[in-house]
Structures are given as C-alpha cells and as structure tokens.
Amino acid sequence: KAGVTQTPRYLIKTRGQQVTLSCSPISGHRSVSWYQQTPGQGLQFLFEYFSETQRNKGNFPGRFSGRQFSNSRSEMNVSTLELGDSALYLCASSSPQETQYFGPGTRLLVL
C-alpha cells in the first residue's frame, strides 16, 4: 500500500504571495491532518479534515486554510505569506480510531 504523498517537496516563495500544498492520503484513509514544523515552535497542529469537512482547527490565523476533496485528497493554502511561515508542512492520514501516518512533508521557504 502506498504511503502518504505530498507535493511539492520543496517550494520557495516571496512575502505576500500565496501557496497551495497537496496531500494524498493512504488508500482508504478518510482523515487528513496538517501540521507545521519549525525549529522554534516545533510541531503544531493546523487542522483536520474528514469526509470533506473540517472537524478541528489549531491556533493559526485565518491566512491558513484547507480543504478536502471527495477522494480524500487534501490541500492547504497559505495566503499573504510571511517570513515566519517558512517551515516543514506535514500531512498525516488515518482511519477512525487508528494511528496517524505522516508523509515526507513540503519544505516551504519564504524570502
């Protein structure tokens, strides 16, 4: 079974731009979660989607948004990028009551 895939793996943007990251979950998994990893703040929960609905959201500004499609693939969007948004963005998928499996991440650099 293929693991969680994320595209692109690396991205460079400038301040003020927006970015869209994509995540394809493990086949059969309907829950997709997003996390931000930075050296200063560590791993922080962004939001989680299940069956195209956002069920939970972390403490991030409204510039961070996401969505999930009917095939469980998910995208997250960050608008009006700031230097502090430079991070590794990790996606994880799971079945109900099961453990989360993570993808390799998208490394975003904002200049």
Add this chain to the structure above:
Amino acid sequence: GEDVEQSLFLSVREGDSSVINCTYTDSSSTYLYWYKQEPGAGLQLLTYIFSNMDMKQDQRLTVLLNKKDKHLSLRIADTQTGDSAIYFCAESPSGGGADGLTFGKGTHLIIQP
C-alpha cells in the same frame, strides 16, 4: 493547555540501551505515541500505547507508561547508528486525526561509536 515535555538531547554508546523520557499534562490523553524523524524526512510512527496499558514491547522497543505520574518512556535496546534521529513523544485524547496530536519538542538521540 496541553503540554508535552522531553529532554532535548540524549547521548549513548553504540550497543547500549537508550531511554527517552516524556511527561504530559493532559489527563484525557488516551493515546500516546512515539515518532522518529531522520534528517530531511517526515515522521515515522515507531509505536504507541493506550492509557489503559502499562507496557508495550515491540522487538527492540519497550514503552513504559506511568499514568499516575503522566510519564512515558521509550527504551531502545542495543542502540545502533541507524537509530540516530529525533524522537517525538505525542499524545491525543482519541485515536485517528479528529483531535490532533500534541507533540513534545523532540529528543535528539546521538550515538557514540
């Protein structure tokens, strides 16, 4: 809010056992996890334990849970150079993704030859 604490670094000799410790504050933590992250990679699930268990063993890995003290540990027997990585402790009130995982800052495991 919930908090998960870990030591930042642990240095051990190759062949010795490594013990990585973690404390958490959320009493509703039901699921407790250990993830491994190698340089430039995502998170690899190593093992997990439910709060109604005291111990779980999986090959070289042993997880011990002291629910009263909210203390979790991961023991890696016969530590090898390939075990060099950052180890994250995480907790969640429920399995799956619904509640999000709360992570510690990670413990860098350094292996001395």
